[in-house]
């Protein structure tokens with residue numbers, strides 16, 4: 404939908420996710436201080452975003468897709484409510500704390516995603532990772548990435564990067580480039 408801006412928030416302690424977001428071009432814009440209570444203490448949330456103007460020719464020209472060919476997985480859109488719910492349950496433990504702890508009613512959350520968000524998954528014989536983002540604000544053209552998780556055995560294989568690339572690029576008509 405020709406987005407102008409994609410936003411997300413990440414806990415300061417989640418260095419792996421921070422590095423990934425910086426790698427794909429997100430910039431740090433601010434800190435929501437002591438925003439989340441985790442493991443007995445308050446933790447800062449780093450707010451990050453990428454703008455359409457930062458989505459450079461250079462970024463567009465980098466090789467995409469080779470990794471998925473090499474690893475034999477495909478990326479597809481999840482459109483059924485029960486499949487979204489299943490992915491949330493399956494990936495709950497990939498998060499610390501678990502998603503089910505953070506969001507007690509995963510079924511309601513799945514329904515909200517089903518109605519309003521885009522959900523994409525990377526899968527071989529099973530789902531290896533997923534991303535969810537809102538791209539439905541036609542006025543502001545701002546997208547919000549709300550979840551991304553990769554199964555532990557499939558991490559560090561650039562699957563997270565590919566899912567973010569899909570959100571940032573114009574693929575499926577929703578990124579910064581459509």
Ligand SMILES: CC(C)(COP(=O)(O)OP(=O)(O)OC[C@H]1O[C@@H](n2cnc3c(N)ncnc32)[C@H](O)[C@@H]1OP(=O)(O)O)[C@@H](O)C(=O)NCCC(=O)NCCS
Pocket residue numbers: 412413414417418419420422423424426497498551552553554557558559560561562563564565
């Ligand atoms: C964060 C997460 C999605 C990353 O997915 P991934 O598929 O493993 O990441 P990628 O393999 O695409 O890595 C891309 C880049 O991220 C960075 N990165 C990934 N893993 C890293 C690690 N363990 N340490 C430091 N940097 C790391 C690197 O810069 C890497 O690029 P490079 O290998 O070319 O240097 C994954 O670790 C995850 O599912 N974590 C649990 C859920 C979570 O925290 N989600 C984010 C909530 S904000």
